Amino acid sequence: MKDYTEYIIQQAQKLLSIDSPSGYTEHVSQWLLETYREMGYDPQLTTKGGVLVQISRGTEENTEDPAKGPVMLMAHTDTLGAMVSSITGEGRLKLSPLGGMNANNAEAENCRIVTREGKTYTGTFQLCNASIHVNGEYNDTKRTYKDMEVLLDELVTSAEEVKALGIMTGDIVCFDPRTVVTPSGFIKSRFLDDKLSTAILLGYAKYLKDENITPDRRIYQHITVFEEVGHGGCASIPEQVTELLSVDMGCVGEGLECTECQVSICAKDSRGPYHYDVVSGLIRAARQADVDFAVDVYPYYGSDADAALSAGVDARHGLIGPGVYASHGYERSHKKGVENTFNLLKSYLG
Incomplete structure (x- = not known):
């Protein structure tokens, strides 16, 4: 067999x-x-x-x-995943989780945003003001969806520019699985x-x-x-x-x-x-x-x-x-x- x-x-x-x-x-x-x-x-x-x-x-x-x-x-x-819940004035995406996607372990993860018209854009889920050289509260800030956002890999700086891409509230956000199978037999992935x-x-x-x-x-x-x-x-x-x-x-x-x-x-x-x-x-x-x-x-x-x-x-x-x-x-x-x-x-x- x-x-x-x-x-x-x-x-x-x-x-x-x-x-x-x-x-x-x-x-x-x-x-x-x-x-x-x-x-x-x-x-x-x-x-x-x-x-x-x-x-x-x-x-x-x-x-x-x-x-x-x-x-x-x-x-x-x-x-697990997320959904766009709003677009900030700076052109960042605020998210609402789908299922138990925990903001703590999604920090700095690459993601894809799928529009209702079928377009796909990429981005990264980050803490707001994520540069540790700038943010003195970086270590003490809780990782919650309120305090995190998606930075789009597009040259946008306003909500209007984001919406012009076709992105809107309700769009699906998919996180990278990062699948790896090791020679020793371990299977690692989201x-x-x-x-x-x-x-x-x-x-x-x-x-x-x-x-x-x-x-x-x-x-x-x-x-x-x-x-x-x-x-x-x-x-x-x-x-x-x-x-x-x-x-x-x-x-x-x-x-x-x-x-x-x-x-x-x-x-x-x-x-x-x-x-x-x-x-x-x-x-x-x-x-x-x-x-x-x-x-x-x-x-x-x-x-x-x-x-x-x-x-x-x-x-x-x-x-x-x-x-x-x-x-x-x-x-x-x-x-x-x-x-x-x-x-x-x-x-x-x-």
Whole structure:
């Protein structure tokens, strides 16, 4: 059986190269539709702009037993970003965050501003009065969106000149991902949450097709596009589905066991516990396949599966993902984390 890790990494790099902050995801969804079709699937674009595809018809479906009914795998390709909220008299752009883009770790990041007419301009997100040789309060100033601005890479010095470029309030701002894959196997980039796990789902879909495998359960994949703002998984779930499995980033940090080389199985996040039987089943599957895993409780986290249940979906739910350090910042994972997540999916779904 071929190793799908390199395919997954390649797909992740392609996904990361496509700007897709929440609300601006058409291009990445079109890329996903084409990729699934190339594999021989029949994906559908949801009304909200996500991608829904059935990757297995199942062989022993039993809708009376939730553990044997159809399962939906969920990942998301919308990322953090920002939106132009106003233009200053000096021709600088003030921003409003999309999702949890933190101003502290976005300082001095290059970005792209996409106008409603489709033009793209570049700039840098900086502290106001950012020259330390001039600003005596530089070290003490809090990094907030109120105190930061985008300097356009254009010769503009007034709001009128900026508007003449076609830039206006409501334009999308995309930050550079700065993707790097090191010889030692580390994957570093903004927005590994959740393009790395989206690539893992693509790898799993390719594995089923290449190896001509039909798991017992009917399996769907739903790549959502509003997860970072809380309602990605709230819709487009087939009525027969009895289980939702979010494949997102696994948290790495103080008080947690997971490392970047493992797959994390989440037992509870900020919205409450995941379904006991699903978590237990994932642990059994990991042990049976000799997968390197950790079970953790995430203190500040919500997933597409959480959103679906909040919207009224009657299904069991779970959450797994490769360990990712520095979430919502410049993130890092490892190929071993990818392999362990992929192998857990294979073991759990049969």
